Amino acid sequence: MWKAYDELAWTEAWLEDPQGVEEEVATYHRLMEEHARRPVREVLHLGCGAGAHDRALKRHFSLTGVDLNNAMLRLARRANPEVEYHQGDMRSVRLGRQFDAVVIPDSIDYMASRDDLVLAFETARHHLRPGGALLVVTKPRELFHDNNFAYVGERDGIHVTLLENNHVLPPGDEQYEAVLVFLIRQGGELDVQVDHHRLGLFTQAAWEQTFRDQGLELHQQDLEGIYEPFMIAEGEYPMRLFIGVAPGSD
CATH class of the missing domain: 3.40.50.150 (Vaccinia Virus protein VP39)
Incomplete structure (x- = not known):
């Protein structure tokens, strides 16, 4: 999961x-x-x-x-x-x-x-x-291409940054990869979590x-x-x- x-x-x-x-x-x-x-x-x-x-x-x-x-x-x-x-x-x-x-x-x-x-x-x-x-x-x-996003939020002393990379796989796969990197800061500590998704395209x-x-x-x-507001570059x-x-x- x-x-x-x-x-x-x-x-x-x-x-x-x-x-x-x-x-x-x-x-x-x-x-x-x-x-x-x-x-x-x-x-x-x-x-x-x-x-x-x-x-x-x-x-x-x-x-x-x-x-x-x-x-x-x-x-x-x-x-x-x-x-x-x-x-x-x-x-x-x-x-x-x-x-x-x-x-x-x-x-x-x-x-x-x-x-x-x-x-x-x-x-x-x-x-x-x-x-x-x-x-x-x-x-x-036909409309989709590789891209990168950044999302940021802070609440209750917890700061979350989510970086997302999308990568289109070869045509025969009918899929793209989304790799999510979570940077979670709380009480001076940094927790880094990585999540990998394969999705239909x-x-x-x-x-x-x-x-x-x-x-x-x-x-x-x-x-x-x-x-678009969350795209990097x-x-x-x-x-x-x-x-x-x-x-x-x-």
Whole structure:
């Protein structure tokens, strides 16, 4: 299991960007309202993490969250006690109910193979009502390149610096590496932790085909400016927001 989502999950609160999350969720809200063929009232968030996005999402929707990691869910429940949370894997979880929309922000990157990606989409489709919308935020391979980031936060006498390096693997791998280096200073002591992640990186055509295979009508929009403020040196981190709409209507 990744350290960032287990013993280092607490650092999320130190490093998050509340204003950036608010702006990001405002875009999600607008696009779901625009494209769904039914009123969007109940939303399922797959890969909800520590609940940072949920603090904004819950103001617009009745929200249910799912995450694989119990440490992250403990933080999410503390931050959002009114949200219903479940421990589960987005490749296999079944909640026995459907929603007006399903959202998977960039946690979809943890689908590190095409098979995993298909399973996550099958989960989302299983939980989607007729006319509902599936919103996914990701990086098509054609737009992605090596880059580096720095995040800094301080609270309760603890200072956290997170350095992140992204490295694109050869095309046949359909993956990129993210190496996270945590510098944690407390009481004059420095603790250095390193965490290694392999994440999925698929072509635009692969994303479009995955939506088509689930019978979803696809809309898309570029999403910029979320991570650029944290980049080391000049660069850009273009992301793409896909919305797939299920057949039928309310």
